[in-house]
Amino acid sequence: MTATHEEDDPRLRRRTVTEVKGRMRDLRNNLALLNRQVAGRLELRDVDMDCLDTVSAAGPISPTALARATGLHPATLTGILDRLERGGWIVRERAQHDRRAVVVRALPDRNGELYQQFSTMNTAVDEICADYTTEQLQVVAEFLRRSAVAGREALEPGA
Structure with missing residues (x-):
C-alpha cells in the first residue's frame, strides 16, 4: 500500500514526516515513563510489566514463546515468571493439548488492578x-x- 505523493510540497512533506517521527519518540518516552510509574506503584520491575503485558495480550502462552516475544533469555524469564507468580499476577499451568507442556496465563483479578492504573x-x-x-x-x-x-x-x- 505505497501511495505516490507527487502533488505534495517536498519540503512540507519532509518537515511533516520529521514531526511524525518526533511525536512518535515523544509518545514512546511518555509511555515508558508512565509504565515505570505504574510498575513502581505495583512493586513490579519494568521487565515484569513487559512480560505481563505480553502474557495478557497473547496468553495463554508458553514460556518459550514468551521468551521469543520479549527477547529475554529463558533463564531470565524464569525469574520474572517466579516474581509474577508470587505476586499473583500470573499462573503457570499445564497446557490442555499436551499435559507435559506449560503455559502462562494472566490472572484477571490482578489485571483489573493493572488496567485501573x-x-x-x-x-x-x-x-x-x-x-x-x-x-x-x-x-x-x-x-x-x-x-x-x-x-x-x-x-x-x-x-
Whole structure:
C-alpha cells in the first residue's frame, strides 16, 4: 500500500514526516515513563510489566514463546515468571493439548488492578479519539499497525 505523493510540497512533506517521527519518540518516552510509574506503584520491575503485558495480550502462552516475544533469555524469564507468580499476577499451568507442556496465563483479578492504573491515559485517548472521524481513526490505526510491524522487523537479525 505505497501511495505516490507527487502533488505534495517536498519540503512540507519532509518537515511533516520529521514531526511524525518526533511525536512518535515523544509518545514512546511518555509511555515508558508512565509504565515505570505504574510498575513502581505495583512493586513490579519494568521487565515484569513487559512480560505481563505480553502474557495478557497473547496468553495463554508458553514460556518459550514468551521468551521469543520479549527477547529475554529463558533463564531470565524464569525469574520474572517466579516474581509474577508470587505476586499473583500470573499462573503457570499445564497446557490442555499436551499435559507435559506449560503455559502462562494472566490472572484477571490482578489485571483489573493493572488496567485501573492506566485509566487516566485510557480516558485521555478516548477523548482524543472523539475528535476524529472513524475514517481518520482507521488511517491512524493502520499507521500504528504498520509502524509496529516495522519495529518488529527491525529487531530481526541482519535488519
